């Protein structure tokens with residue numbers, strides 16, 4: 510192996526082929542390293558993806574750092590993945606104007622610790638008009654339908670009104686046949702959103 514522009518006579522190290530490897534002749538105490546990462550990129554990554562423009566200043570105040578430029582080549586994968594933010598959802602003006610116009614619901618769990626009575630989930634019903642919440646604890650997700658029925662009967666009896674719209678994500682517990690049947694029977698309009706979205 511010899512450096513660029515030199516010949517065999519100036520070889521840095523000589524190796525003999527043994528199978529697929531080359532055994533180096535003489536003492537080869539230094540590891541041979543070839544860097545394909547620019548120092549700026551390397552230190553940008555080492556310093557928790559610091560802004561490239563801050564690199565020259567850092568290299569001036571920290572001992573042992575090479576002189577770093579603020580230039581960057583291409584897009585940093587880590588920055589693109591970790592620092593990009595999602596646009597917030599546009600505000601909704603579809604607030605309920607009357608009692609029981611809209612009920613929001615979601616299921617939370619599975620909790621890492623089971624309650625003393627064995628509950629690991631809960632389902633929440635939020636009354637849009639008053640923002641009042643009702644929580645029912647569950648041992649399994651398939652109890653959502655029966656708890657909704659219980660909630661529906663209780664609130665409709667007390668308010669003498671009927672639930673018009675139910676907003677939830679499209680998780681399996683809200684899209685099951687049993688749940689859909691309850692809503693269909695009662696003439697409740699469904700508004701489904703994607704899971705894990707506000």
Ligand SMILES: [Zn+2]
Pocket residue numbers: 553554558585586587588589
């Ligand atoms: Zn980065």
